[in-house]
Amino acid sequence: MRSGLTFPVLADALRGLFVEVAVNDILTDPKTRTDSRISLLTGVHRKEIKRLREMPADTADAPDVVTLASQIVARWVGSTAFTDEERHPRPLPRVSHGAADATPSFDALVESVTTDIRPRAVLDDLLSHGVVYMDAEDRVQLNVEAFIPRPGGEEQLFYFARNLHDHVAAAVANISAAGVPPFLDRSVHYDRLTASQAQALDAYARAAAMRVLLDVNRRALELTESTPETGMASQHRINFGVYVFDEDECPAAGAAS
Numbered sequence: 001m002r003s004g005l006t007f008p009v010l011a012d013a014l015r016g017l018f019v020e021v022a023v024n025d026i027l028t029d030p031k032t033r034t035d036s037r038i039s040l041l042t043g044v045h046r047k048e049i050k051r052l053r054e055m056p057a058d059t060a061d062a063p064d065v066v067t068l069a070s071q072i073v074a075r076w077v078g079s080t081a082f083t084d085e086e087r088h089p090r091p092l093p094r095v096s097h098g099a100a101d102a103t104p105s106f107d108a109l110v111e112s113v114t115t116d117i118r119p120r121a122v123l124d125d126l127l128s129h130g131v132v133y134m135d136a137e138d139r140v141q142l143n144v145e146a147f148i149p150r151p152g153g154e155e156q157l158f159y160f161a162r163n164l165h166d167h168v169a170a171a172v173a174n175i176s177a178a179g180v181p182p183f184l185d186r187s188v189h190y191d192r193l194t195a196s197q198a199q200a201l202d203a204y205a206r207a208a209a210m211r212v213l214l215d216v217n218r219r220a221l222e223l224t225e226s227t228p229e230t231g232m233a234s235q236h237r238i239n240f241g242v243y244v245f246d247e248d249e250c251p252a253a254g255a256a257s
Contacts, residue, residue: 091139
């Protein structure tokens with residue numbers, strides 16, 4: 001509601017979702033996908049079904065800023081060419097100084113991901129989002145060890161939708177599975193903690209999660225760089241995520257104990 005999402009907008013989105021699931025997941029035989037059958041299955045009026053089916057499909061493609069920035073940061077924190085002996089991202093000179101200069105540069109990092117956009121334009125964009133900064137030696141420094149989208153931006157909304165979808169989809173698949181649950185979905189949870197204990201555990205969990213995310217990112221880079229893409233064999237995707245949440249469960253002031 002703070003972002004302007006009203007109930008009619010949500011209700012219309014849910015209608016569309018019901019119709020989409022009915023068409024794609026339940027009525028697998030195209031001959032059965034009549035408006036009447038879908039209406040009977042979903043409870044959505046046939047006029048609404050016709051309108052929803054004529055609407056252009058939503059795209060799941062990532063915004064350009066997500067695709068490019070996340071690939072650059074992933075390579076910067078995961079590739080041995082751009083990390084130091086302790087696997088920390090190197091500060092990078094903006095450009096290389098001749099063929100004899102073996103120091104990796106920011107331009108080389110960008111060009112290892114894309115040659116369609118000038119490195120200077122990429123640098124200006126990352127600087128404007130606070131992902132990188134220039135140090136006293138005019139080197140490009142990574143400001144964070146993972147791409148953190150700006151609040152409320154297009155990239156943050158993309159990750160919100162994708163991660164929420166993937167987590168719920170994994171949980172539903174596990175609940176529906178007849179045998180071994182197909183996806184990892186585990187958590188560690190404690191209650192009755194003091195505020196200081198919760199803060200300490202939050203900090204520890206954040207650091208531990210970042211280590212795991214970086215390890216998975218490095219392994220993904222190793223796999224993708226050692227195995228070239230081969231048509232339909234390269235259609236799979238994987239999303240590995242972690243989260244931390246804490247709240248004060250104390251009763252409100254004045255509530256009965």
